[in-house]
Amino acid sequence: MDKETDGSLMRRAAAGDTEAFGEIVMRYQGPVFRLCLRHLGAADAEDAAQEAFLRGFVHREGFDHERPLLPWLFTIARRTCIDRLRKRREVFGEDLERVRDEGPGPQVVSETRDAMAGVQAALSELPAGQREVLLLYHVEGLAYRQIAEVMEIPIGTVMTWLHRGRTRLRELVGVKASTPERVT
Amino acid sequence: MTELDESGLTELLRALPRPEPSAAFAARLRQQFAMMQRRQRRQALATLLFGLTTSVLVVATLLVAVVANVSPLVQSAAELLAGLAVAGQAAVTVLASAPVLGVLLAAATSTAALACLYTLRRTALAYAEVK
Numbered sequence: 019m020d021k022e023t024d025g026s027l028m029r030r031a032a033a034g035d036t037e038a039f040g041e042i043v044m045r046y047q048g049p050v051f052r053l054c055l056r057h058l059g060a061a062d063a064e065d066a067a068q069e070a071f072l073r074g075f076v077h078r079e080g081f082d083h084e085r086p087l088l089p090w091l092f093t094i095a096r097r098t099c100i101d102r103l104r105k106r107r108e109v110f111g112e113d114l115e116r117v118r119d120e121g122p123g124p125q126v127v128s129e130t131r132d133a134m135a136g137v138q139a140a141l142s143e144l145p146a147g148q149r150e151v152l153l154l155y156h157v158e159g160l161a162y163r164q165i166a167e168v169m170e171i172p173i174g175t176v177m178t179w180l181h182r183g184r185t186r187l188r189e190l191v192g193v194k195a196s197t198p199e200r201v202t
Numbered sequence: 203m204t205e206l207d208e209s210g211l212t213e214l215l216r217a218l219p220r221p222e223p224s225a226a227f228a229a230r231l232r233q234q235f236a237m238m239q240r241r242q243r244r245q246a247l248a249t250l251l252f253g254l255t256t257s258v259l260v261v262a263t264l265l266v267a268v269v270a271n272v273s274p275l276v277q278s279a280a281e282l283l284a285g286l287a288v289a290g291q292a293a294v295t296v297l298a299s300a301p302v303l304g305v306l307l308a309a310a311t312s313t314a315a316l317a318c319l320y321t322l323r324r325t326a327l328a329y330a331e332v333k
Contacts, residue, residue: 036232036239039231040228043227048220048223051227052221063223068234071231072231137217152211152215153215157212157220184208191206
């Protein structure tokens with residue numbers, strides 16, 4: 019059976035079909051959650067992801083039914099995260115740039131204490147923008163233009179960050195691979 | 203260390219663990235969605251009721267205003283008619299007591315009518331000439 023298109027699901031959800039909305043959530047909860055996790059850490063990621071889905075539904079008239087849903091959801095999720103970071107800064111006086119530049123969070127790091135730990139560590143050493151571009155391109159499969167829209171940066175910057183991120187990651191992975199692992 | 207090409211990098215990054223939200227995530231979100239739908243329906247209903255109430259109030263206000271203004275109009279029209287009736291009765295009384303006045307009145311009216319017709323004819327001729 020053919021998979022129902024995002025546009026069709028959005029239309030059904032807009033008409034109040036909870037099943038259609040549930041299907042959208044099942045399709046994209048992972049990528050949206052991971053984006054929020056990278057921006058906010060484990061504490062707020064689920065709440066932010068839920069807020070992003072609901073915001074997406076509220077602002078559904080902004081969605082172009084001919085285009086894929088995931089980049090659009092990513093844009094909303096990213097803005098939701100930035101709003102939450104701003105609130106945190108207002109309430110707790112946290113430094114926005116510092117929070118943004120956090121790695122994937124201790125939970126994620128602890129989950130990856132295996133053969134991939136080196137790659138994960140190398141990734142967390144990259145600047146936040148480069149890391150995000152790398153993950154959106156290589157893991158989530160977004161195109162340059164889509165990444166530019168999600169991150170609200172010029173397409174040239176996407177290409178530059180992607181190039182620098184790849185180069186740096188290759189160097190770091192190379193260094194870590196050549197460093198013998200310490201057994202504790 | 204072999205150089206990682208683009209597909210190698212993709213493979214490497216995709217092999218990283220991908221954390222998923224908790225099992226209750228989707229169920230909770232569906233519940234929130236249903237609540238939001240109910241809230242939106244309630245808001246729409248409240249807006250409709252507000253609109254209807256406002257419309258009824260506006261119509262009622264207009265009706266009251268019109269009726270309040272119509273009443274004095276009707277009253278003044280009745281007074282005018284009564285005045286005309288009194289004047290008519292007085293005229294009939296006067297004409298009945300002196301019939302010569304009636305003849306004079308008829309003659310004056312005919313003269314005035316003829317004068318009007320003559321003036322109209324002159325005006326029409328002048329207009330035709332100008333044309």
